[in-house]
Amino acid sequence: MTTQFSDKTAIVTGSATGIGAAIAHRLAAAGASVMLADKHEEAVHAVCAEITAAGGRAAACRVDIRIPEEVQAMLDYSRDTFGPANILINNAGLGSQKHFLETPLTTLQQMLEVNVVGTFLCAQAAAHDMIEMGGGRIVNFSSHSGLLGSSGRAAYAASKGGIIAMTRAMAVDLAQYNITVNAVAPGPIDVQRNRDQHSDERRDAWHRAIPLGRYGEPDEVAAVAVFLASEDASYVNGQTISVDGGFTAAGLRVKQL
Numbered sequence: 001m002t003t004q005f006s007d008k009t010a011i012v013t014g015s016a017t018g019i020g021a022a023i024a025h026r027l028a029a030a031g032a033s034v035m036l037a038d039k040h041e042e043a044v045h046a047v048c049a050e051i052t053a054a055g056g057r058a059a060a061c062r063v064d065i066r067i068p069e070e071v072q073a074m075l076d077y078s079r080d081t082f083g084p085a086n087i088l089i090n091n092a093g094l095g096s097q098k099h100f101l102e103t104p105l106t107t108l109q110q111m112l113e114v115n116v117v118g119t120f121l122c123a124q125a126a127a128h129d130m131i132e133m134g135g136g137r138i139v140n141f142s143s144h145s146g147l148l149g150s151s152g153r154a155a156y157a158a159s160k161g162g163i164i165a166m167t168r169a170m171a172v173d174l175a176q177y178n179i180t181v182n183a184v185a186p187g188p189i190d191v192q193r194n195r196d197q198h199s200d201e202r203r204d205a206w207h208r209a210i211p212l213g214r215y216g217e218p219d220e221v222a223a224v225a226v227f228l229a230s231e232d233a234s235y236v237n238g239q240t241i242s243v244d245g246g247f248t249a250a251g252l253r254v255k256q257l
Contacts, residue, residue, distance in 0.1 A: 004230065006031035009082040011074065013065055013122060014092030016043035018191035019141075019225075022218035023089050024048075026226050028056030033082035036060040037074050038092065057082070065092050065118030068125075075125050084129040087229045090119045090140045093159075095193075100154040108155040115159035120166065123181070127174055135178030137229040140167050142185040144244050160185075164240050171238030180237040182228045187244025190215040211246035211253070 010027045014020040016038035028034045028051045036051075038044035041062040048060035059081045063074045078085050094114040096107050123138050130136030145153045146160030164183055171181040188194060188206045194215070198206070207213050221243045227233055228241070242248045 002030045004030040005087075008086045009033045009035070009078060009084065010087035010089065010229065011035045011037060011078055011085045011122075011126065012089040012091060013037045013063065013118075014141075015060075015089075016040045016047060018193070019186065019189060019218045019221045020089070020091040021047045022222035023091060023225050024058065025051060025054075025056075026219065026222045027087070027089075027229070028058055029054070030226065032087070033057040034059075035074070035078040035082065035085065037063040039064055065122055066113050068121055071118075071121045071125050074122075075129060079129065084133055085126055085136070086130065086133060087137045088122060088126040088139070089225055089229065090122050090138065091225075092118060092122075093141060096156045097152045097197075098155070099152055103155050108158065111155045111159040112162070115156075116162045116166065119163055123170060127170075127177070127179060130174075130179050131177045136180075137233075138170065138174075138179060138181040139225050139228045140170075140181065140183040141225075142167070142183045142240055144185055144187045144242060144248050147185055147240070147242065147248050167240065168238045175237060180228075180233065182233070182236055182238065183240040184221060184225050184228070185240050185242045185244070185248070186216065186221050187242065187247045188215045189221060190217055209247060209250070210244070211250050214245065216243060216245060 010032045012024045015024045015036040024034050024036050036044050036048050044060045048058045051058040063070050142163045143160040145157040146164050167183040224243050
């Protein structure tokens with residue numbers, strides 16, 4: 001345990017599994033009081049129990065980030081439990097993989113509602129508390145699909161590209177209140193969902209496309225999110241940081257060129 005965030009309260013959405021859970025663990029280990037929020041209530045309480053068993057300060061709640069009343073209830077619960085949140089990690093999101101011509105309108109609407117509207121609602125609600133405290137940190141989650149034309153990702157990419165654009169605008173609007181807003185854009189990460197859904201062929205394609213030649217680990221993404229939430233990132237604002245082993249940086253790669 002460290003004391004880097006000992007005077008901070010952090011809300012982490014989508015923290016029942018994977019990257020969100022790793023962020024919550026890392027923030028708690030650095031001294032933050034962490035509110036874990038997810039639509040999967042049983043799973044998020046299990047992660048919370050792991051943190052408290054390790055000596056961290058944490059609580060958990062169920063939230064559907066698409067619903068303003070539930071988002072506000074999450075903020076209120078955090079305020080009542082630990083105090084107003086200095087840090088918001090907007091990790092909750094939804095994915096989709098389907099060819100553009102086969103993507104129904106409902107899928108696009110769902111991606112926008114969860115990923116864009118949900119991020120917007122959580123950030124806006126948290127920002128009001130941060131203004132009263134004199135500042136804060138908001139970290140949004142995009143994806144490599146928001147930066148590149150990934151096949152089968154038209155609906156998902158629209159939402160994740162929207163998060164990047166929204167992050168820039170939020171950073172400009174909130175800078176006067178000493179609130180920084182940045183985004184993380186992970187590449188393929190070794191989470192359970194990818195283990196279940198990625199075929200051997202797809203995993204091999206990723207390994208060949210990524211300069212580091214492997215999937216990332218959730219804690220490697222968490223480290224970047226926690227950096228952006230820290231005082232060390234006090235002059236980083238409106239940026240999107242790729243955590244993808246060099247995938248978005250790589251163009252044509254021919255061995256022994």
